[in-house]
Amino acid sequence: MSRKDWHKLFAEALGTAFLLAAVIGSGIMAEALAGGNDALALLCNTIPTGAILVVIILIFGAISGAHFNPAVTVAIAMRGAFPWPKAPAYIVAQLVGGLAGAWAAHFMFDLPILQASATLRTGAGQWFAEAVATFGLVMTIIGCVARAPATVPYAVGLYITSAYWFTASTSFANPAVTVARAFTDTFSGITPAHAPAFIAAQLVGAIVCVLVLRPLFPAETVAEPRAPAA
DSSP states (O other), rough: OOOHHHHHHHHHHHHHHHHHHHHHHHHHHHHSSSOOOOHHHHHHHHHHHHHHHHHHHHHHHHHOOOSHHHHHHHHHTTTTSSSSGGHHHHHHHHHHHHHHHHHHHHHHTTSSSSOOOOOOOOHHHHHHHHHHHHHHHHHHHHHHHHHGGGGGHHHHHHHHHHHHHSSSOOOOOOHHHHHTTTTTTTTTOOOOGGGHHHHHHHHHHHHHHHHHTTTOOOGGGGGOOOOOOO
């Protein structure tokens, strides 16, 4: 593996770590300050998540493509814009970075570093919501990369900000995020037993999106995207 490849993996891990630090850290802060108002806490969790996505895509897009999301890596590889042999290493980097970001958030707020969530998130509605959320994220990336690549960071941030509120699951839309959130018993958590169904739904949403959009955005028109998700 070349030095450039290692740089890409480090960028994926570091970017995903900051994404999870923002998701979990803002959730902890929101719950502490919202006084039991769940709607206000969710809003306070949403805004930093959308904002950090814009920032990390702008920073790391030119280095690694800024996937930060195994479902996005799979979708881009299906489009022929990313080599399949490199996908496993990207996914491992994203998972490691996500866990590191969760642990960093715990440390910042003086919580136990190692936790497992007790928050129940399950049911057909939430699984469908995760498929829809991930479909929309991949659609945002494919469409913007094909038509207006410079808008990808802002479009992804805005999409996730929106999807927090129109999906029943609050739009995890990211297997690395789901794994990391399974290991935080805070506002953003999901019990580990419920994480696999979320991940399966996310991958289904990403794959279906690639297939559905193929007639509108032929793969040969797409360069390697510079984007992920939450």
